Amino acid sequence: MSAEHWLFFFFAGVAVLGALNLILQRHPIHSALSLILVMASLAVLYLLLGAEFIAAIQIIVYAGAIMVLFVFVIMVLNAGEEERTSLSRVAKFVGLPLAAVFLVEVCYVLYRAWPSEQMVVPERFLGRTEDIGKALYGEFLLPFELTAILILIALVGAVVLAQKEP
Amino acid sequence: MHVPLSYYLILSAILFGLGVLGFLLKRSIIAIFMSLELMLNAVNLSFVAFSYAWQQISGQIFVFFVIVVAAAEAAVGLAIIIMIFRNRASLNIERINLMKL
Amino acid sequence: MSEWIGRHPELLVAGLKAGVLIFVLLTAVAYMVWFERKLIAHIQSRWGPYRVGPHGLLQPLADGLKFLFKEDIILTNVTSRFVYLFAPFLSLALALLAVAVIPFGPEEFELLGTRTGFYVADINVGLLFVLAVTSLGVYGVVLAGWSSNSKYPLLGGLRSAAQMISYELALTFAVVGVLLLAGTLSLREIVAGQSGTWAGFLPRWHVFPQFVAFVCFFVAGVAETNRTPFDLPEAESELVAGFHTEYSSLKFAMFFMAEYAHIITTSLLVTILFFGGWLSPFPDTAAWNFTRFLPSVLTAVLALLFFRDAFRLTNQYHRVLTFLICMGLAGLAFLLLHPTALILAQGPFWLLAKTGMFLFVFVWTRATLPRFRYDQLMAFGWKLLVPLAVLNVFVTSFVVAWRAD
Numbered sequence: 001m002s003a004e005h006w007l008f009f010f011f012a013g014v015a016v017l018g019a020l021n022l023i024l025q026r027h028p029i030h031s032a033l034s035l036i037l038v039m040a041s042l043a044v045l046y047l048l049l050g051a052e053f054i055a056a057i058q059i060i061v062y063a064g065a066i067m068v069l070f071v072f073v074i075m076v077l078n079a080g081e082e083e084r085t086s087l088s089r090v091a092k093f094v095g096l097p098l099a100a101v102f103l104v105e106v107c108y109v110l111y112r113a114w115p116s117e118q119m120v121v122p123e124r125f126l127g128r129t130e131d132i133g134k135a136l137y138g139e140f141l142l143p144f145e146l147t148a149i150l151i152l153i154a155l156v157g158a159v160v161l162a163q164k165e166p
Numbered sequence: 167m168h169v170p171l172s173y174y175l176i177l178s179a180i181l182f183g184l185g186v187l188g189f190l191l192k193r194s195i196i197a198i199f200m201s202l203e204l205m206l207n208a209v210n211l212s213f214v215a216f217s218y219a220w221q222q223i224s225g226q227i228f229v230f231f232v233i234v235v236a237a238a239e240a241a242v243g244l245a246i247i248i249m250i251f252r253n254r255a256s257l258n259i260e261r262i263n264l265m266k267l
Numbered sequence: 268m269s270e271w272i273g274r275h276p277e278l279l280v281a282g283l284k285a286g287v288l289i290f291v292l293l294t295a296v297a298y299m300v301w302f303e304r305k306l307i308a309h310i311q312s313r314w315g316p317y318r319v320g321p322h323g324l325l326q327p328l329a330d331g332l333k334f335l336f337k338e339d340i341i342l343t344n345v346t347s348r349f350v351y352l353f354a355p356f357l358s359l360a361l362a363l364l365a366v367a368v369i370p371f372g373p374e375e376f377e378l379l380g381t382r383t384g385f386y387v388a389d390i391n392v393g394l395l396f397v398l399a400v401t402s403l404g405v406y407g408v409v410l411a412g413w414s415s416n417s418k419y420p421l422l423g424g425l426r427s428a429a430q431m432i433s434y435e436l437a438l439t440f441a442v443v444g445v446l447l448l449a450g451t452l453s454l455r456e457i458v459a460g461q462s463g464t465w466a467g468f469l470p471r472w473h474v475f476p477q478f479v480a481f482v483c484f485f486v487a488g489v490a491e492t493n494r495t496p497f498d499l500p501e502a503e504s505e506l507v508a509g510f511h512t513e514y515s516s517l518k519f520a521m522f523f524m525a526e527y528a529h530i531i532t533t534s535l536l537v538t539i540l541f542f543g544g545w546l547s548p549f550p551d552t553a554a555w556n557f558t559r560f561l562p563s564v565l566t567a568v569l570a571l572l573f574f575r576d577a578f579r580l581t582n583q584y585h586r587v588l589t590f591l592i593c594m595g596l597a598g599l600a601f602l603l604l605h606p607t608a609l610i611l612a613q614g615p616f617w618l619l620a621k622t623g624m625f626l627f628v629f630v631w632t633r634a635t636l637p638r639f640r641y642d643q644l645m646a647f648g649w650k651l652l653v654p655l656a657v658l659n660v661f662v663t664s665f666v667v668a669w670r671a672d
Contacts, residue, residue, distance in 0.1 A: 002168070003275070004168055004169050005169060008169045008173065012173070012177045015177065015181060016177070016180055016181065016184070019180075019181050019184040019185070019188075019204055020184065022184075022188060022197075022200060022201065022204060023184060023187055023188040023191065023192070023201070027346070027347060028194055028196045028197055028200075029346070029347060029350065029413075030347065030349075030350075031196075031197050031200050032196075032200060033350070035200050035203060035204060036406070038181070038204060038207065039207060042207055042210070042211055045174065045177075045211060046211075046214050048169070049174065049214050049215060049217075049218050050218060051214045051217070051218075051226050051229075052390070052391055052392050053226070053392060053395070054210075054214060054226050054229050054230065055392075056392045056395035056396065056398075056399055057230065057233060057395075058210075058233065059399040059402070059403065060395065060398055060399045060402050061233050061234075061237060062203075062207070062233055062236070062237075063402075063403065064399065064402030064403050064405065065237065065402065065432065066203070066236065066237050066240045068402075068405050068406070068409065068428065068432060069240055069241065069244055070196065070199075070200065070240070070244065071406070071409055071410070071413075072409070072425070072428070073196065073244045073247065073248060074196060075409070075413045075421070075425065076248070076425075077196075077247075077248065077251050077257065079194065079196055079257055082192070082193045082194045082197070082258070083193065083258070085193075099183070099187070103179070103180065103183050106179050107176045107179060107180075110172050110175045110176050110179060111172045111176065113172070114170065114171045114172035114175065114219070119168035119169065119170055119171070120168050120169050120170070120171055120174075120218060121168055124218065124221060125218070126217070126218070126221060126223055126226075127214075127217070127223070127226050128391065129391070129392060129452055131223050132223060132226060132227065132230070135223045135224070135227050136227060136230070139224075140224075140227050143231060147231060147234045147235070147238075150234070150235065150238050151234065151237070151238050153238070154237075154238035154239070154241045154242050155241070157241075157242050157245065158241040158242050158244070158245040159245075161242070161245035161246060161248075161249055162244075162245040162248050162249065
């Protein structure tokens with residue numbers, strides 16, 4: 001077991017535990033913190049796949065701006081704990097086991113499709129900032145400019161929707 | 167020794183599944199929204215893994231766009247949630263079941 | 268286990284460097300507090316602390332002990348106890364994390380069999396790493412404010428967080444100008460790209476072509492660290508103490524240390540991005556070779572000043588301490604004359620000298636300027652700094668593209 005194995009399994013475990021915590025916690029702020037943990041561990045996994053720019057962007061934009069927005073809204077609305085109701089018996093005894101079986105099946109198919117010989121090696125890493133910059137401003141220039149307009153629309157929309165009633 | 171590619175895809179599938187579970191089972195709108203973001207993150211991991219596998223940068227470019235669109239969607243979605251809270255004083259989705267206020 | 272470390276010595280080396288750096292940074296934070304108190308006092312025509320040690324030099328030690336022994340109040344009717352206890356740790360951890368990518372010098376040296384440089388890690392996206400740590404720093408503030416379950420911290424936390432995310436944008440745009448000139452995100456290469464001179468005497472630092480960006484970055488940096496004139500969220504007369512009102516003793520000390528660590532990190536970044544980092548301001552020709560002895564000479568001068576103090580002070584303990592400090596500095600001055608030490612010390616010396624200058628400016632603005640009102644603060648950030656920084660990016664990119672033809 002090499003260092004990459006340890007790093008992968010550790011951060012994959014943290015991500016799955018964070019996702020489980022997101023579902024199991026009752027107060028939204030704890031779910032938000034778990035989601036931040038998931039995003040941070042995913043950023044490390046992107047680094048393990050060689051995507052250094054995307055990892056940095058994930059932390060700066062996703063964990064550092066979008067989740068701050070979530071936390072602000074939870075604070076401002078003073079969201080409380082949710083009421084706990086139990087699942088229906090069908091969901092508990094039929095639904096969850098079937099879901100688990102489905103998950104195992106999907107994992108098996110994925111594992112067989114990309115056999116263990118296809119390892120992630122550092123020599124084949126791509127994702128340097130220069131390459132992403134060239135692609136964004138070259139081949140993908142139109143979508144890039146369109147996302148700028150999209151953000152403008154979202155900005156105006158959010159401000160109009162959330163302003164106080166006059 | 168390196169990590170096989172399929173491990174990343176399996177992790178992405180597990181996270182996506184947990185996101186769907188949260189989306190269906192939670193009652194607070196904000197928690198449902200966060201499960202949605204979890205699903206988007208799982209998909210991002212898939213994209214980056216495939217970008218490595220097929221040695222194309224477009225996978226990572228698409229992740230960039232997914233993050234940008236998720237930001238825009240989170241902003242507008244949270245504004246809508248604030249408006250819903252102002253009108254209903256509750257964040258429970260079972261109370262938000264009428265089209266009229 | 269030890270043979271695994273033997274096969275991966277770079278982990279142990281990185282761990283050692285990180286340990287040394289954290290120790291140095293925490294001591295620097297403590298003495299930054301002393302520096303601020305003395306400097307503000309002298310600007311206000313009074314002495315600062317002067318009783319605790321010679322010139323009040325042991326004041327940080329006294330403050331640290333005070334924080335340790337103070338009664339630790341923990342709120343009980345908080346919404347989430349975990350978040351309340353976690354926020355100060357998060358703040359301090361992130362503040363200490365940012366210096367991992369800062370290069371302190373150009374030299375490479377051998378440590379435990381590995382060839383390494385004056386940094387803990389030199390990653391390709393070093394600048395983005397620092398920006399990421401800064402944007403995560405918002406959480407410490409907002410979680411502390413919210414979890415205190417009281418209106419002053421909540422308001423202070425919300426305002427402080429909104430201020431931090433607004434000025435992050437100006438910070439990032441100001442840095443893009445530097446990126447266009449340097450062509451790389453790695454901090455070590457940004458500094459290396461600033462070597463050489465124009466017309467034989469003006470160093471190729473980024474501050475000269477990017478003066479507007481430097482001003483934007485510095486002002487945004489002051490606002491990011493919640494310092495005067497942007498410290499409304501934590502000013503005493505406004506919001507009791509802002510987001511850290513309900514914290515006491517060691518947890519408050521952590522917020523305090525995190526703020527000063529951020530100040531030191533911002534000053535280091537300004538030096539590295541705009542003022543040539545570890546490069547000497549003197550040209551690198553043979554005629555200016557005598558400037559290599561500047562670290563040694565300055566340490567010797569400091570030792571002489573302490574020696575003079577040893578006779579002028581009246582308190583016996585102070586005299587002894589001053590004498591010991593003088594001996595230590597004199598020893599350091601002699602040590603720096605050794606050829607290897609002479610070469611190794613050049614980089615860190617210039618970096619620390621320039622950073623010290625910016626720390627002085629930080630404290631100077633605190634002592635001099637009144638604070639902004641909150642709406643003025645937000646208007647300044649969004650309506651003045653961001654357009655200015657974007658304009659700078661436009662002009663710089665035009666010039667870079669025009670010169671590339």
